[in-house]
Amino acid sequence: MRTFLAVAAAKGWELHQMDVHNAFLHGELDEEVYMQMPLGFASPTPGKVCRLRKSLYGLRQAPKCWFAKLAAAQTSYGFKQSYSDYSLFTYEAQHIQLNVLVYVDGLIISGNDGMVV
Numbered sequence: 001m002r003t004f005l006a007v008a009a010a011k012g013w014e015l016h017q018m019d020v021h022n023a024f025l026h027g028e029l030d031e032e033v034y035m036q037m038p039l040g041f042a043s044p045t046p047g048k049v050c051r052l053r054k055s056l057y058g059l060r061q062a063p064k065c066w067f068a069k070l071a072a073a074q075t076s077y078g079f080k081q082s083y084s085d086y087s088l089f090t091y092e093a094q095h096i097q098l099n100v101l102v103y104v105d106g107l108i109i110s111g112n113d114g115m116v117v
Helices: 002-011 062-076
Strands: 014-019 028-036 049-054 088-093 096-103 106-111
Touching (some): 002 014, 062 096
Antiparallel strands (some): 014 106, 028 049
16 A cells, blocks of 8 residues: 555655445355344244345455455456556556555545546
8 A cells, every 4th residue: 555655646646545335245245155034033934044145244255255346347447457466456548547456445546637536
């Protein structure tokens, strides 16, 4: 993160920070995960469980699932994922350069064109 900020400062680029408040609720689960029925939910048959299709906060797989979905979306828009830092995505077209750094449930966005950023 320090290197990302240092490069942006050296080049005089604008920085924007964005928090994704419900980030971990957007991930699709690849494996079967079950949980007990939530409190207050009445089931006609005792002993039933819920199968999760999407991740929840507190689920170990939640950060991985969200990042996989975000990375797929970024690459579909033409961003390239860095091989040295998987949380860094870059986009270059003509004279525009845009960088996105992902950390936990937030993004730092920087680039050479204020109209795009």
